[in-house]
Amino acid sequence: MRHTVRKSSAAATEREADLVKVSLVDRKTNVLTTSKLRCLSHLPTVNMTAGCMHGCAYCYIRGYAQYPGDEAVTVYRNTAEQVEHELQKKIKRGKPLPIAVYFCPSSDTFMPVDEVLEQSYKTMK
Numbered sequence: 001m002r003h004t005v006r007k008s009s010a011a012a013t014e015r016e017a018d019l020v021k022v023s024l025v026d027r028k029t030n031v032l033t034t035s036k037l038r039c040l041s042h043l044p045t046v047n048m049t050a051g052c053m054h055g056c057a058y059c060y061i062r063g064y065a066q067y068p069g070d071e072a073v074t075v076y077r078n079t080a081e082q083v084e085h086e087l088q089k090k091i092k093r094g095k096p097l098p099i100a101v102y103f104c105p106s107s108d109t110f111m112p113v114d115e116v117l118e119q120s121y122k123t124m125k
């Protein structure tokens with residue numbers, strides 16, 4: 001599913017007032033992945049999207065294979081269900097649950113796009 005929405009933040013910058021293309025897809029890989037960054041290697045990370053509407057000039061995510069391009073965001077619409085499934089699997093196998101989760105090292109958990117906010121809140125519950 002792909003559609004275009006207008007960003008809705010009251011504090012939107014001129015750039016953020018532009019249109020962003022939002023695609024909704026099902027994530028097929030594990031959500032709770034370990035960061036390759038050494039300082040985060042003890043925490044699982046969760047990204048709600050591929051791509052980010054803010055377009056910070058210094059951002060490293062443009063180098064990622066799944067980067068959808070500037071002015072586009074891919075929202076993983078099944079993240080909450082996937083996280084629940086992965087945590088249940090750990091419990092069944094007697095593995096320890098993570099003490100914390102790092103949300104969105106490669107996007108913005110609370111970017112003012114309805115689909116992202118909906119998934120973020122649902123996943124955090």
Ligand code: SF4
Nearest residue numbers: 052055056059106107
């Ligand atoms: S992921 Fe972070 S640094 Fe990158 S564009 Fe989004 S807000 Fe900026």
